[in-house]
Each structure stands twice: as structure tokens, then as C-alpha cells.
Amino acid sequence: MxxxxxxxxxxxxxxxxxxxxxxxxxxxxxxxxxxxxxxxxxxxxxxxxxxxxxxxxxxxxxxxxxxQADTDGPxxxxxxxxxxxxxxxxxxxxxxxxxxxxxxxxxxxxxxxxxxxxxxxxxxxxxxxxxxxxxxxxxxxxxxxxxxxxxxxxxxxxxxxxxxxxxxxxxxxxxxxxxxxxxxxxxxxxxxxxxxxxxxxxxxxxxxxxxxxxxxxxxxxxxxxxxxxxxxxxxxxxxxxxxxxxxxxxxxxxxxxxxxxxxxxxxxxxxxxxxxxxxxxxxxxxxxxxxxxxxxxxxxxxxxxxxxxxxxxxxxxxxxxxxxxxxxxxxxxxxxxxxxxxVSRDVPTCVLVAVSAEEERPASNKVAEALRSRGIPTEVSPSAAKFGKQIRHAERRGIPYVWFPGAEGDEVKDIRSGEQVAAAAGEWTPPRADLKPLVGPATAGA
Amino acid sequence: MxxxxxxxxxxxxxxxxxxxxxxxxxxxxxxxxxxxxxxxxxxxxxxxxxxxxxxxxxxxxxxxxxxQADTDGPxxxxxxxxxxxxxxxxxxxxxxxxxxxxxxxxxxxxxxxxxxxxxxxxxxxxxxxxxxxxxxxxxxxxxxxxxxxxxxxxxxxxxxxxxxxxxxxxxxxxxxxxxxxxxxxxxxxxxxxxxxxxxxxxxxxxxxxxxxxxxxxxxxxxxxxxxxxxxxxxxxxxxxxxxxxxxxxxxxxxxxxxxxxxxxxxxxxxxxxxxxxxxxxxxxxxxxxxxxxxxxxxxxxxxxxxxxxxxxxxxxxxxxxxxxxxxxxxxxxxxxxxxxxxVSRDVPTCVLVAVSAEEERPASNKVAEALRSRGIPTEVSPSAAKFGKQIRHAERRGIPYVWFPGAEGDEVKDIRSGEQVAAAAGEWTPPRADLKPLVGPATAGA
Structure with a gap:
């Protein structure tokens, strides 16, 4: 083509x-x-x-x-x-x-x-x-x-x-x-x-x-x-x-x-x-x-x-x-x-769940499932690349949070501020303004 | 035609x-x-x-x-x-x-x-x-x-x-x-x-x-x-x-x-x-x-x-x-x-505001405006017909409530039960199940 x-x-x-x-x-x-x-x-x-x-x-x-109109058509x-x-x-x-x-x-x-x-x-x-x-x-x-x-x-x-x-x-x-x-x-x-x-x-x-x-x-x-x-x-x-x-x-x-x-x-x-x-x-x-x-x-x-x-x-x-x-x-x-x-970001996604190794993908899927079940738009990372690359994946789309599943407990990072805190997928909730993309008049200089 | x-x-x-x-x-x-x-x-x-x-x-x-395709078209x-x-x-x-x-x-x-x-x-x-x-x-x-x-x-x-x-x-x-x-x-x-x-x-x-x-x-x-x-x-x-x-x-x-x-x-x-x-x-x-x-x-x-x-x-x-x-x-x-x-009714409308006389329509419009400003889908009656006719208008569409503006205070009637109570347009709220049409599997015999 x-x-x-x-x-x-x-x-x-x-x-x-x-x-x-x-x-x-x-x-x-x-x-x-x-x-x-x-x-x-x-x-x-x-x-x-x-x-x-x-x-x-x-x-x-x-x-x-x-x-290909044919004679048998209506x-x-x-x-x-x-x-x-x-x-x-x-x-x-x-x-x-x-x-x-x-x-x-x-x-x-x-x-x-x-x-x-x-x-x-x-x-x-x-x-x-x-x-x-x-x-x-x-x-x-x-x-x-x-x-x-x-x-x-x-x-x-x-x-x-x-x-x-x-x-x-x-x-x-x-x-x-x-x-x-x-x-x-x-x-x-x-x-x-x-x-x-x-x-x-x-x-x-x-x-x-x-x-x-x-x-x-x-x-x-x-x-x-x-x-x-x-x-x-x-x-x-x-x-x-x-x-x-x-x-x-x-x-x-x-x-x-x-x-x-x-x-x-x-x-x-x-x-x-x-x-x-x-x-x-x-x-x-x-x-x-x-x-x-x-x-x-x-x-x-x-x-x-x-x-x-x-x-x-x-x-x-x-x-x-x-x-x-x-x-x-x-x-x-x-x-x-x-x-x-x-609009505040290019995708509906609020959280990107990182994948530490391809065989750990099911664990990341579970986190995503728990977040979605509470109405939080979530994607799982496309690959188990280095975390820096996974964070850039989120950054390029305006996804505000990256989630890191861990054997000793999960953490979630606000990639705008860099702040990273312990979190549980069944409890953590983003600030209301981050949940969905915000539509508004363009701000000056945007 | x-x-x-x-x-x-x-x-x-x-x-x-x-x-x-x-x-x-x-x-x-x-x-x-x-x-x-x-x-x-x-x-x-x-x-x-x-x-x-x-x-x-x-x-x-x-x-x-x-x-009418013409030669100057693209x-x-x-x-x-x-x-x-x-x-x-x-x-x-x-x-x-x-x-x-x-x-x-x-x-x-x-x-x-x-x-x-x-x-x-x-x-x-x-x-x-x-x-x-x-x-x-x-x-x-x-x-x-x-x-x-x-x-x-x-x-x-x-x-x-x-x-x-x-x-x-x-x-x-x-x-x-x-x-x-x-x-x-x-x-x-x-x-x-x-x-x-x-x-x-x-x-x-x-x-x-x-x-x-x-x-x-x-x-x-x-x-x-x-x-x-x-x-x-x-x-x-x-x-x-x-x-x-x-x-x-x-x-x-x-x-x-x-x-x-x-x-x-x-x-x-x-x-x-x-x-x-x-x-x-x-x-x-x-x-x-x-x-x-x-x-x-x-x-x-x-x-x-x-x-x-x-x-x-x-x-x-x-x-x-x-x-x-x-x-x-x-x-x-x-x-x-x-x-x-x-679906529980044929229109989004939750409340029909009655009109007692055509010259009172602005008062009914005000009630409708107050209800809508609080998210309640509302219509004003098409005419100042007898109230019985206005109620039938609501009934035929499945609109659950009819509102009667009054000089000494308003009243709202649930036309399914017939219950009519005093109400203020700035405060009254319908039960959650009545606010919007409910969609579901058809019930037996429906």
C-alpha cells in the first residue's frame, strides 16, 4: 500500500x-x-x-x-x-x-x-x-x-x-x-x-x-x-x-x-x-x-x-x-x-502497570484488574523493558501514574512529581482530577 | 408526500x-x-x-x-x-x-x-x-x-x-x-x-x-x-x-x-x-x-x-x-x-411540570429550570389543559412525576402511586431509581 x-x-x-x-x-x-x-x-x-x-x-x-449491482438485487x-x-x-x-x-x-x-x-x-x-x-x-x-x-x-x-x-x-x-x-x-x-x-x-x-x-x-x-x-x-x-x-x-x-x-x-x-x-x-x-x-x-x-x-x-x-x-x-x-x-492527556489511561519480567505479566494483569474494577483506567506495560523505558512509555502519552508490583508490596509513582509511595491495588485511588482526561479551554502558551 | x-x-x-x-x-x-x-x-x-x-x-x-457531478469537482x-x-x-x-x-x-x-x-x-x-x-x-x-x-x-x-x-x-x-x-x-x-x-x-x-x-x-x-x-x-x-x-x-x-x-x-x-x-x-x-x-x-x-x-x-x-x-x-x-x-420509560423525562394557565407558563418554566439545574430531567406541559389530561400526557410516556406549581407552595405527584406531597423545586429529589430510565433484561410477561 x-x-x-x-x-x-x-x-x-x-x-x-x-x-x-x-x-x-x-x-x-x-x-x-x-x-x-x-x-x-x-x-x-x-x-x-x-x-x-x-x-x-x-x-x-x-x-x-x-x-457490482446485479439484476437480482432489490x-x-x-x-x-x-x-x-x-x-x-x-x-x-x-x-x-x-x-x-x-x-x-x-x-x-x-x-x-x-x-x-x-x-x-x-x-x-x-x-x-x-x-x-x-x-x-x-x-x-x-x-x-x-x-x-x-x-x-x-x-x-x-x-x-x-x-x-x-x-x-x-x-x-x-x-x-x-x-x-x-x-x-x-x-x-x-x-x-x-x-x-x-x-x-x-x-x-x-x-x-x-x-x-x-x-x-x-x-x-x-x-x-x-x-x-x-x-x-x-x-x-x-x-x-x-x-x-x-x-x-x-x-x-x-x-x-x-x-x-x-x-x-x-x-x-x-x-x-x-x-x-x-x-x-x-x-x-x-x-x-x-x-x-x-x-x-x-x-x-x-x-x-x-x-x-x-x-x-x-x-x-x-x-x-x-x-x-x-x-x-x-x-x-x-x-x-x-x-x-x-485535553490533559492523549489516552484515557490513568495508570500504567509496569512489568518486571515477561513471566511476571500475570501479576501485573492482576493489579490492572483490581484497579479497573474500581473504575481506574489502567494499561499494562507493553514489555518488560527497563523501568526507565516503561516510564517514558507513560510519559509520552501523558499517563500520570506508573505502578510497580513488588514481592514485598507494590508502589505507585506520580511521574510528574517523581513521588513514589507504597500502595495496594484494592485501595489506592488517584486524585479526582487525574482519574480521567480533563477537557477545557486551551491555557495560554499551550 | x-x-x-x-x-x-x-x-x-x-x-x-x-x-x-x-x-x-x-x-x-x-x-x-x-x-x-x-x-x-x-x-x-x-x-x-x-x-x-x-x-x-x-x-x-x-x-x-x-x-450532479460537474467537471470542476475534485x-x-x-x-x-x-x-x-x-x-x-x-x-x-x-x-x-x-x-x-x-x-x-x-x-x-x-x-x-x-x-x-x-x-x-x-x-x-x-x-x-x-x-x-x-x-x-x-x-x-x-x-x-x-x-x-x-x-x-x-x-x-x-x-x-x-x-x-x-x-x-x-x-x-x-x-x-x-x-x-x-x-x-x-x-x-x-x-x-x-x-x-x-x-x-x-x-x-x-x-x-x-x-x-x-x-x-x-x-x-x-x-x-x-x-x-x-x-x-x-x-x-x-x-x-x-x-x-x-x-x-x-x-x-x-x-x-x-x-x-x-x-x-x-x-x-x-x-x-x-x-x-x-x-x-x-x-x-x-x-x-x-x-x-x-x-x-x-x-x-x-x-x-x-x-x-x-x-x-x-x-x-x-x-x-x-x-x-x-x-x-x-x-x-x-x-x-x-x-x-x-427500558423503564419512553423518554428521559423524570418530571412533567403542569401549567395551570397559559399565562402562568413562565412560573412552570422556572420550576423546570430549578429541577434541571440539579440534574433532574424535566419537561413543561405542552398546554394548560385540564390537569387530568396533563397527567395522562405523563402517563403515556412513563414519566413518573407531575409537578403542580401553586401560589401557596408547589406539590409533586407520583402518578404511579397517586401520592401527592408538598415540594420545593430547589430541594426535592426523586428516588435514584426514578432519575433516569432504567435499562435491563425484559421481565417475564413484559
Missing amino acids: SKPTPISGFPEWTPAQRMIEQFVLDRIRATFELYGFAPLETRSVEPLEQLLRKGETSKEVYVLRRL AGDDALGLHFDLTVPFARYVLENAGKLQFPFRRYQIQKVWRGERPQEGRYREFLQADIDIVDRDTLPAHYEAEMPLVIGDALRSLPIPPVRIQVNNRKICEGFYRGVGLTDPEAALRAVDKLDKIGPAKVAELLAETAGASEAQAKACLALAEISAPDASFADAVRALGVSDPLLDEGIAELTAVVETAAAHAPGLCVADLRIARGLDYYTGTVYETQMIGYERFGSVCSGGRYDNLASSGNARFPGVGISIGVTRLLGLLFGAGALS | SKPTPISGFPEWTPAQRMIEQFVLDRIRATFELYGFAPLETRSVEPLEQLLRKGETSKEVYVLRRL AGDDALGLHFDLTVPFARYVLENAGKLQFPFRRYQIQKVWRGERPQEGRYREFLQADIDIVDRDTLPAHYEAEMPLVIGDALRSLPIPPVRIQVNNRKICEGFYRGVGLTDPEAALRAVDKLDKIGPAKVAELLAETAGASEAQAKACLALAEISAPDASFADAVRALGVSDPLLDEGIAELTAVVETAAAHAPGLCVADLRIARGLDYYTGTVYETQMIGYERFGSVCSGGRYDNLASSGNARFPGVGISIGVTRLLGLLFGAGALS
């Missing part, structure tokens, strides 16, 4: 980075469960027709083909693609299992997704998402739109990462406002405003004229709306000051006010009403969310979502939902790239 | 089953870490040329294709396939990162794999594997072959599943013995004997004659070897009684004796030397493992692996390894199918 090379867009973390990722996933999952979300995994593949319902993303889909094998998010599979799952589920159904889902995009900085072709969604049958109370940021705020606050700011908007505000100023194609207007960060206000005004038929005054009003941002319900006054009136606009203002006020009661400073947030995906119908990590704003949102009323429906059955998705790979990719996270 | 249907071979567990699976994965992972294995995830895709190095499995590979996109196990990607990872890794390198890896096989009972096209491997540079001490069953024994014993029996053999015994009786193509003989369970001894004898050129006496000797099985080192006497002598055979007997004796010292009854175990994959060169779950023997191995000396090598660099893989989906599929596992 010639030396293999990385494949662009398919990241692979080091074992140390994977330890950090697992720590992060455990914390996220614990928060999701504290809020009563049940776990779910869906298969990685969906029928292509499901994946292509949203035209915009079709070019990103990876299609599967069996290498039909339709060629019509499977890898999912590109967890919302579309979840909507499908709800429809397929509606008869067995209890509604409202709260679930979390932490899985890989795949997008065959052209690779670029910060874009991955395979990445991990951590989603929560709540779906209900027929109608979904608006208070769930206010709950989402609380969950995400708690989940991200439990991590050793910079603080985040969740930017919230409501599609009803945009659509109601656009209609209120007399635009007849609010979706086109939304798509134009969605490009504000990328192309700036002048170009958005041009686009509004071209694609949504906006007059100069209408475009100006749309841009004025998009400029509104407030950490509290005062955004509503700013909207009303623009003098536009529409029933859908009023509904959106009331809903967004509830989201911002609920968030302020729970976690002051977490949420900000930001009326430029549009989200590209067509299926959102109410609140939409994006999330900036402070200090990493230029890299875009690390956690996004919104309310969707029409994603899961079949005949008369309709399952409106709201969801939000943490881009775990994206988040970690940014922080790993900045060297902003650290 | 028309009602979607399952896709054969791509299983999806219910949320309750997924809770059981997560419990199982947490336990497996904890054991792997107790033994000092570091976590690793590799990308889901490998270059096709990597996946096809073992000819036998090529028909199982799923190839990826971007739906070359080679069409030459990617989904991995069909975790050993081949791991070997590739070791070669790619050899300069950055510390050897011997112990890693575990818990990931989905995909095989485009024709679906049949107990066979999946997408399934979860939990692997451990140890690789070293140049040479790998044989004691690691004895360590594998200890880890697996501990991991599986930590689960609420039937006991297992790990069947162990050593390729050197088979190859040495076949050479010792005068067969010149030991691999052909191995492949024939590997079919013993499927086609029986008479057909294997025919196959040995046809494919390995065995005489009647040679075939009889091969079958006699395959019949040897012992829970201890006495298998060696049985082999020697067959009167065949070969240096490789002696080496294999010594190694297998060490594996069986180490296992017996650690976990009596866990391992059995079973000389019919061959494993289909060509890359094994030493100890091989299969695992039967007692009562489910007819479904085949739930945990397999072996030593491979030549999987990861490049130029002069050579990384022999030994590994074993728990077929998590296979294991759980069998137990779910038999109704042999249960």
Missing part, C-alpha cells in the same frame, strides 16, 4: 481531539435529555425523491450504488442517497411512524450528514450535527419556539467554548412586512435580503428590484427592517416605527417578543432579535435561529434552525415542528483550528 | 430502543476506556482501491457519486466508497498518521459500516460496530492476543444480556497442521474447513479433496483437528495426540495456550479453544476470535476478530495488529427481536 493521503472535506480528528469531541457530545446529550428529548437515529440513506424535494440542495446529494437500490441534514429524515420518520409516536414528540438526533459540496474553508463533506426538534400533530404551540434557545443556551454554556449569541427572527415578520409594503413575492424578497451579509445593502437593493419587483422606497423599507436588532422586546417598537401594518406582521412580532422575553428570563444576553436573519431553506414558516460564537462571528452560524409547518405532511395528516441544529464538526473545526481546546 | 416505508437492511430503532442502544454503547465505551483504548473515528469513505484490496468483499461496497470523487468494516480504515489511518502516533497504539472505534449485501434475516446493510485494536510498529507481542478476550468479556458482562462464550483458535495451528500432514495449499484447506458449520464434515472432506488436493487420510486429519474443543489448555494434548509435527503448529499451540490460560485466570468459562474457528477473511495470521451468545448460538458470532500482520504496511513500514469487533446492531437486533431488553 502506498502512503494514503487525506480526502478533502472529510475531516479526521486525532484521538486527543476525538476525546474532546466525545466530551462535547456527552455534555450536549446530557442537556438535551435534561429537557426531556428522547434519542433517535435514522438510517443514513433516504430515497432520492425525498432528498430532492427541496430543489436547492440537490447538487449536494451523494447517491449510492452497489459496486429494485430501487440506485435510488438511495446519503442524507444531507437530519430534519428531512426526521420528518420522514415522523410520517412513517406517526401511529406509534406520542405527540408532541421531542427528539434529539446526533449523527453524521453528507454534502457533496465543493470543499472550501470551514465547509465539510461529512460532518456531525446535533439536532433537537419538537413536532406535534395538526398544530404546534408557539411556546416551543421560545424553548429552543433555552436548550441550546444551556447545552453550549456547558462546554468549554466562547459564549454564543443566538440571533432570532420570525419569517412572519418579514413576509408580513414585505406584503405590508406592497411586495407580491415575499419569498423572492426574503432570498434577496438573505444575501445582505455577503453582498451588502446596495446590491441587495438592486436584487430586490430585479427579483421581487421592489421600488426604491420598498427596497429601502426592506433594508430598514433588516437593520433592526435589539436584545429585548424593543425591536417591536423599531418595527412599528417603520409604519407598516399587516396581520401576519403583528403575529410575527408577538411570537418573536415571546421568544426574546422567555430567553431573557432564563439567560440574559443569550438571544438577540436580529431582523436580517432569514435562513436560506424554504421550509421555515415562523421563528428562525442562527448562532454566532463570540470572536468567531466571521465564520458564520454554528447552530441554526427554525419552525417548519409543512415539512411533514401526508394527505390530511400534518405535523408542524420546530428544530435547531448544532454544527458540531463546524464548531470544533473552528476551535481546533484556533488551538482553543485542550 | 406519500406515506414512507422502511428500506430493507437499514434498521431504525424506536426511541426506547435507541435509549437501550445508548446505554449499551456507554457501557462498552467505559470498558474500552478502562483498558486505556483511546477513541478514534475515521471518515465514512475510503478510496475504492483501498476497499477492494480484499477481493471477496468487493460486491458489498457502496460507491458514492455526486448527483478528481476522484467517483472513486470513493463507504467502508464495510472498521479494520481496513484503521489500517489506512495508522499508515497515514504513523509519524504522529505513539506505538503500541490502542484505539477503539464505534461507528456505522455499510455492506450492499442481499438483505436476509439478521443481515444488515447499515450497522454499528464497536472495535478495539492494538497495533505496534514492526512487531506485536503475542500477549495482546490474550488481552482482547478480557476486554470483550468485561464489556459484554457489563450489559444486561445473556452470557457469551468466546471461541478462540490460532491460524498458525491450522496452517502448521495442514502443512504437517503434507498439504501444500493451507489457505484452500482453511477456506474448506471454514464451511464446516454450513455444509457438514462429509462435504468439507469433498471440498478438501477438490480445492486443497487432500487425500482421504489428510481430510480426515483436518476434520479431526477441527473437532477439538476445550475450555482450557488441554486442547494442546488433543492436538498432539493427532501425531502431526510442524514448527508453526507448535508456535500456534503455545500462543493459544497463553490466550486460554490468561482468560481462565481473569474470567473462568469465558473462553474456549475451538479449533474449527477459521474466520473467512484472509488477513488474519494468528489468534482468531468468534463469540456466541448463549441461547442465540444459531445466529452466529456477535463479536469477531483476530491478529493481522500484513494489513497495514507500506514500503519498509509494517504495523502488525490485533483487533476484535462487537456487532452492536446484530446483537441488539437479536435481543430486540426476542423482546429480551427493556
Whole structure:
């Protein structure tokens, strides 16, 4: 085999980075469960027709083909693609299992997704998402739109990462406002405003004229709306000051006010009403969310979502939902790239049991067994080399303790301090901070 | 959308089953870490040329294709396939990162794999594997072959599943013995004997004659070897009684004796030397493992692996390894199918906070926040319906407690006993057994 090379867009973390990722996933999952979300995994593949319902993303889909497809295989094998998010599979799952589920159904889902995009900085072709969604049958109370940021705020606050700011908007505000100023194609207007960060206000005004038929005054009003941002319900006054009136606009203002006020009661400073947030995906119908990590704003949102009323429906059955998705790979990719996270060692091991001679290995195994039975991660030395070499084996991995079995009693050495004390495998316990690798923000100079 | 249907071979567990699976994965992972294995995830895709190095499995590979592949995409996109196990990607990872890794390198890896096989009972096209491997540079001490069953024994014993029996053999015994009786193509003989369970001894004898050129006496000797099985080192006497002598055979007997004796010292009854175990994959060169779950023997191995000396090598660099893989989906599929596992409720939620009126929701949110801050999984009621309806909401999900905020103090009701007591959200704690869903073997009649 010639030396293999990385494949662009398919990241692979080091074992140390994977330890950090697992720590992060455990914390996220614990928060999701504290809020009563049940776990779910869906298969990685969906029928292509499901994946292509949203035209915009079709070019990103990876299609599967069996290498030696034969005629006796089940039909339709060629019509499977890898999912590109967890919302579309979840909507499908709800429809397929509606008869067995209890509604409202709260679930979390932490899985890989795949997008065959052209690779670029910060874009991955395979990445991990951590989603929560709540779906209900027929109608979904608006208070769930206010709950989402609380969950995400708690989940991200439990991590050793910079603080985040969740930017919230409501599609009803945009659509109601656009209609209120007399635009007849609010979706086109939304798509134009969605490009504000990328192309700036002048170009958005041009686009509004071209694609949504906006007059100069209408475009100006749309841009004025998009400029509104407030950490509290005062955004509503700013909207009303623009003098536009529409029933859908009023509904959106009331809903967004509830989201911002609920968030302020729970976690002051977490949420900000930001009326430029549009989200590209067509299926959102109410609140939409994006999330900036402070200090990493230029890299875009690390956690996004919104309310969707029409994603899961079949005949008369309709399952409106709201969801939000943490881009775990994206988040970690940014922080790993900045060297902003650290772990105290490269292996889970707390103790390396030395081997004095190969025929004494069973005695070292017994020590390891006793330590493990009390929850202490332990390895036995690979060889009966000189003790200096065995200690270096531990040192290179950051294993803090080396254990020496002895005919007249065992000893354990803290190889950082050099301190060596008598110890019994059935009793000795390391300091709590040494038991497992510690994950945290990288310390200066690390 | 028309009602979607399952896709054969791509299983999806219910949320309750997924809770059981997560419990199982947490336990497996904890054991792997107790033994000092570091976590690793590799990308889901490998270059096709990597996946096809073992000819036998090529028909199982799923190839990826971007739906709208364009000429400006990176070359080679069409030459990617989904991995069909975790050993081949791991070997590739070791070669790619050899300069950055510390050897011997112990890693575990818990990931989905995909095989485009024709679906049949107990066979999946997408399934979860939990692997451990140890690789070293140049040479790998044989004691690691004895360590594998200890880890697996501990991991599986930590689960609420039937006991297992790990069947162990050593390729050197088979190859040495076949050479010792005068067969010149030991691999052909191995492949024939590997079919013993499927086609029986008479057909294997025919196959040995046809494919390995065995005489009647040679075939009889091969079958006699395959019949040897012992829970201890006495298998060696049985082999020697067959009167065949070969240096490789002696080496294999010594190694297998060490594996069986180490296992017996650690976990009596866990391992059995079973000389019919061959494993289909060509890359094994030493100890091989299969695992039967007692009562489910007819479904085949739930945990397999072996030593491979030549999987990861490049130029002069050579990384022999030994590994074993728990077929998590296979294991759980069998137990779910038999109704042999249960979880005490369908959601993580321990407490449902009732809402007396929609305008009182913030008060209920405050209670939930206080309970969650002390680690108690809590949901707030979806609506301010009559309390009877809110209680039924909890009942249907198995949520044990409903909390009633009140102007003159809160109360909490155990809806199983009906007992309702005064409580404060900052102090009340549920019994430990109620805090999280309990996973265990299904009780009779459940």
C-alpha cells in the first residue's frame, strides 16, 4: 500500500481531539435529555425523491450504488442517497411512524450528514450535527419556539467554548412586512435580503428590484427592517416605527417578543432579535435561529434552525415542528483550528502497570484488574523493558501514574512529581482530577 | 408526500430502543476506556482501491457519486466508497498518521459500516460496530492476543444480556497442521474447513479433496483437528495426540495456550479453544476470535476478530495488529427481536411540570429550570389543559412525576402511586431509581 493521503472535506480528528469531541457530545446529550428529548437515529440513506424535494440542495446529494449491482438485487437500490441534514429524515420518520409516536414528540438526533459540496474553508463533506426538534400533530404551540434557545443556551454554556449569541427572527415578520409594503413575492424578497451579509445593502437593493419587483422606497423599507436588532422586546417598537401594518406582521412580532422575553428570563444576553436573519431553506414558516460564537462571528452560524409547518405532511395528516441544529464538526473545526481546546492527556489511561519480567505479566494483569474494577483506567506495560523505558512509555502519552508490583508490596509513582509511595491495588485511588482526561479551554502558551 | 416505508437492511430503532442502544454503547465505551483504548473515528469513505484490496468483499461496497457531478469537482470523487468494516480504515489511518502516533497504539472505534449485501434475516446493510485494536510498529507481542478476550468479556458482562462464550483458535495451528500432514495449499484447506458449520464434515472432506488436493487420510486429519474443543489448555494434548509435527503448529499451540490460560485466570468459562474457528477473511495470521451468545448460538458470532500482520504496511513500514469487533446492531437486533431488553420509560423525562394557565407558563418554566439545574430531567406541559389530561400526557410516556406549581407552595405527584406531597423545586429529589430510565433484561410477561 502506498502512503494514503487525506480526502478533502472529510475531516479526521486525532484521538486527543476525538476525546474532546466525545466530551462535547456527552455534555450536549446530557442537556438535551435534561429537557426531556428522547434519542433517535435514522438510517443514513433516504430515497432520492425525498432528498430532492427541496430543489436547492440537490447538487449536494451523494447517491449510492452497489459496486457490482446485479439484476437480482432489490429494485430501487440506485435510488438511495446519503442524507444531507437530519430534519428531512426526521420528518420522514415522523410520517412513517406517526401511529406509534406520542405527540408532541421531542427528539434529539446526533449523527453524521453528507454534502457533496465543493470543499472550501470551514465547509465539510461529512460532518456531525446535533439536532433537537419538537413536532406535534395538526398544530404546534408557539411556546416551543421560545424553548429552543433555552436548550441550546444551556447545552453550549456547558462546554468549554466562547459564549454564543443566538440571533432570532420570525419569517412572519418579514413576509408580513414585505406584503405590508406592497411586495407580491415575499419569498423572492426574503432570498434577496438573505444575501445582505455577503453582498451588502446596495446590491441587495438592486436584487430586490430585479427579483421581487421592489421600488426604491420598498427596497429601502426592506433594508430598514433588516437593520433592526435589539436584545429585548424593543425591536417591536423599531418595527412599528417603520409604519407598516399587516396581520401576519403583528403575529410575527408577538411570537418573536415571546421568544426574546422567555430567553431573557432564563439567560440574559443569550438571544438577540436580529431582523436580517432569514435562513436560506424554504421550509421555515415562523421563528428562525442562527448562532454566532463570540470572536468567531466571521465564520458564520454554528447552530441554526427554525419552525417548519409543512415539512411533514401526508394527505390530511400534518405535523408542524420546530428544530435547531448544532454544527458540531463546524464548531470544533473552528476551535481546533484556533488551538482553543485542550485535553490533559492523549489516552484515557490513568495508570500504567509496569512489568518486571515477561513471566511476571500475570501479576501485573492482576493489579490492572483490581484497579479497573474500581473504575481506574489502567494499561499494562507493553514489555518488560527497563523501568526507565516503561516510564517514558507513560510519559509520552501523558499517563500520570506508573505502578510497580513488588514481592514485598507494590508502589505507585506520580511521574510528574517523581513521588513514589507504597500502595495496594484494592485501595489506592488517584486524585479526582487525574482519574480521567480533563477537557477545557486551551491555557495560554499551550 | 406519500406515506414512507422502511428500506430493507437499514434498521431504525424506536426511541426506547435507541435509549437501550445508548446505554449499551456507554457501557462498552467505559470498558474500552478502562483498558486505556483511546477513541478514534475515521471518515465514512475510503478510496475504492483501498476497499477492494480484499477481493471477496468487493460486491458489498457502496460507491458514492455526486448527483450532479460537474467537471470542476475534485478528481476522484467517483472513486470513493463507504467502508464495510472498521479494520481496513484503521489500517489506512495508522499508515497515514504513523509519524504522529505513539506505538503500541490502542484505539477503539464505534461507528456505522455499510455492506450492499442481499438483505436476509439478521443481515444488515447499515450497522454499528464497536472495535478495539492494538497495533505496534514492526512487531506485536503475542500477549495482546490474550488481552482482547478480557476486554470483550468485561464489556459484554457489563450489559444486561445473556452470557457469551468466546471461541478462540490460532491460524498458525491450522496452517502448521495442514502443512504437517503434507498439504501444500493451507489457505484452500482453511477456506474448506471454514464451511464446516454450513455444509457438514462429509462435504468439507469433498471440498478438501477438490480445492486443497487432500487425500482421504489428510481430510480426515483436518476434520479431526477441527473437532477439538476445550475450555482450557488441554486442547494442546488433543492436538498432539493427532501425531502431526510442524514448527508453526507448535508456535500456534503455545500462543493459544497463553490466550486460554490468561482468560481462565481473569474470567473462568469465558473462553474456549475451538479449533474449527477459521474466520473467512484472509488477513488474519494468528489468534482468531468468534463469540456466541448463549441461547442465540444459531445466529452466529456477535463479536469477531483476530491478529493481522500484513494489513497495514507500506514500503519498509509494517504495523502488525490485533483487533476484535462487537456487532452492536446484530446483537441488539437479536435481543430486540426476542423482546429480551427493556427500558423503564419512553423518554428521559423524570418530571412533567403542569401549567395551570397559559399565562402562568413562565412560573412552570422556572420550576423546570430549578429541577434541571440539579440534574433532574424535566419537561413543561405542552398546554394548560385540564390537569387530568396533563397527567395522562405523563402517563403515556412513563414519566413518573407531575409537578403542580401553586401560589401557596408547589406539590409533586407520583402518578404511579397517586401520592401527592408538598415540594420545593430547589430541594426535592426523586428516588435514584426514578432519575433516569432504567435499562435491563425484559421481565417475564413484559
